[in-house]
Amino acid sequence: xxxxxxxxxxxxxxxxxxxxxxxxxxxxxxxxxxxxxxxxxxxxxxxxxxxxxxxxxxxxxxxxxxxxxxxxxxxxxxxxxxxxxxxxxxxxxxxxxxxxxxxxxxxxxxxxxxxxxxxxxxxxxxxxxxxxxxxxxxxxxxxxxxxxxxxxxxxxxxxxxxxxxxxxxxxxxxxxxxxxxxxxxxxxxxxxxxxxxxxxxxxx
Amino acid sequence: xxxxxxxxxxxxxxxxxxxxxxxxxxxxxxxxxxxxxxxxxxxxxxxxxxxxxxxxxxxxxxxxxxxxxxxxxxxxxxxxxxxxxxxxxxxxxxxxxxxxxxxxxxxxxxxxxxxxxxxxxxxxxxxxxxxxxxxxxxxxxxxxxxxxxxxxxxxxxxxxxxxxxxxxxxxxxxxxxxxxxxxxxxxxxxxxxxxxxxxxxxxx
Numbered sequence: 001x002x003x004x005x006x007x008x009x010x011x012x013x014x015x016x017x018x019x020x021x022x023x024x025x026x027x028x029x030x031x032x033x034x035x036x037x038x039x040x041x042x043x044x045x046x047x048x049x050x051x052x053x054x055x056x057x058x059x060x061x062x063x064x065x066x067x068x069x070x071x072x073x074x075x076x077x078x079x080x081x082x083x084x085x086x087x088x089x090x091x092x093x094x095x096x097x098x099x100x101x102x103x104x105x106x107x108x109x110x111x112x113x114x115x116x117x118x119x120x121x122x123x124x125x126x127x128x129x130x131x132x133x134x135x136x137x138x139x140x141x142x143x144x145x146x147x148x149x150x151x152x153x154x155x156x157x158x159x160x161x162x163x164x165x166x167x168x169x170x171x172x173x174x175x176x177x178x179x180x181x182x183x184x185x186x187x188x189x190x191x192x193x194x195x196x197x198x199x200x201x202x203x204x
Numbered sequence: 205x206x207x208x209x210x211x212x213x214x215x216x217x218x219x220x221x222x223x224x225x226x227x228x229x230x231x232x233x234x235x236x237x238x239x240x241x242x243x244x245x246x247x248x249x250x251x252x253x254x255x256x257x258x259x260x261x262x263x264x265x266x267x268x269x270x271x272x273x274x275x276x277x278x279x280x281x282x283x284x285x286x287x288x289x290x291x292x293x294x295x296x297x298x299x300x301x302x303x304x305x306x307x308x309x310x311x312x313x314x315x316x317x318x319x320x321x322x323x324x325x326x327x328x329x330x331x332x333x334x335x336x337x338x339x340x341x342x343x344x345x346x347x348x349x350x351x352x353x354x355x356x357x358x359x360x361x362x363x364x365x366x367x368x369x370x371x372x373x374x375x376x377x378x379x380x381x382x383x384x385x386x387x388x389x390x391x392x393x394x395x396x397x398x399x400x401x402x403x404x405x406x407x408x
Contacts, residue, residue, distance in 0.1 A: 022317075
């Protein structure tokens with residue numbers, strides 16, 4: 001009996017993550033999550049006894065963690081910082097395009113609705129962004145950035161790609177992501193170069 | 205009778221803009237807009253016959269236009285491109301802080317919920333972002349940027365500040381806006397310098 005229960009839980013979470021990302025927290029009702037996941041009535045409060053807030057926090061953590069892994073994989077296999085930043089931009093642009101411009105950042109919509117609050121959903125959003133930033137700045141340190149510099153550059157990269165993703169979503173056109181990623185990649189490469197570090201990636 | 209009617213309309217719009225920004229489109233009901241604006245029942249469909257969609261489109265246009273004016277005023281009174289970018293960052297950080305981290309971008313929450321759609325609200329969001337970008341790139345051209353360069357730099361500035369604003373809102377800390385604005389300001393100054401343009405603003 002354990003396995004089917006786990007499958008139901010996972011199916012509910014997956015559906016919830018998609019709906020919260022596309023419609024936001026406020027507009028997504030638990031009945032819709034149940035209906036679209038095909039989960040039996042009653043299973044929602046069985047698996048998520050603290051209700052919608054718990055479901056949203058876990059769904060955002062799941063989707064944010066998965067995107068974090070895909071970004072880390074791009075950065076990890078990049079030849080250098082320029083490829084890394086451009087590659088993350090391409091990843092975000094591809095996913096946005098393939099979803100018909102519906103799936104941008106899996107956190108942003110819910111994060112904005114929760115902004116100013118301090119509940120479990122806000123905490124998960126903050127933790128997820130911090131995890132992304134930590135991964136990025138670790139890689140930048142690996143390419144020779146000093147600690148402070150790596151942290152600032154990671155914030156620049158994440159902020160600019162996040163904003164470009166939003167703009168691309170509104171325009172239904174990913175060109176702005178490429179433009180911004182290319183520009184920011186140059187900033188990162190130049191900044192690492194100025195630190196006199198040995199990076200494999202040179203200005204193109 | 206015309207004046208009170210105009211006042212009611214303006215009050216409904218103002219309340220709607222605030223609620224849509226903070227809660228999103230889906231989570232904001234017309235009854236709440238009516239209650240919080242203190243407008244009489246029936247006045248909503250009298251002033252906004254096409255309902256919630258019309259109200260949201262006009263509210264977003266109003267709030268987005270006003271923020272655009274405040275940004276244009278900062279840019280217009282800046283001594284050069286560095287002051288302009290840093291100044292817009294300060295404006296956004298101040299407004300976020302003063303609202304208890306509730307009021308970030310007046311478009312982003314609604315824009316994300318509408319993403320992938322093509323209704324009047326999406327159109328207004330797109331138009332507002334384009335107007336902001338046009339204002340920014342006009343100023344950058346005034347500081348010596350070539351047309352293409354000005355357009356790309358405007359996209360970089362807007363994207364990075366937009367993303368930093370979101371991150372600051374989630375963290376309840378505006379430091380990331382200052383960091384990102386300062387970094388991007390340097391990119392803009394350097395880029396204008398590389399074009400051999402005469403700018404009043406030098407690298408600090």
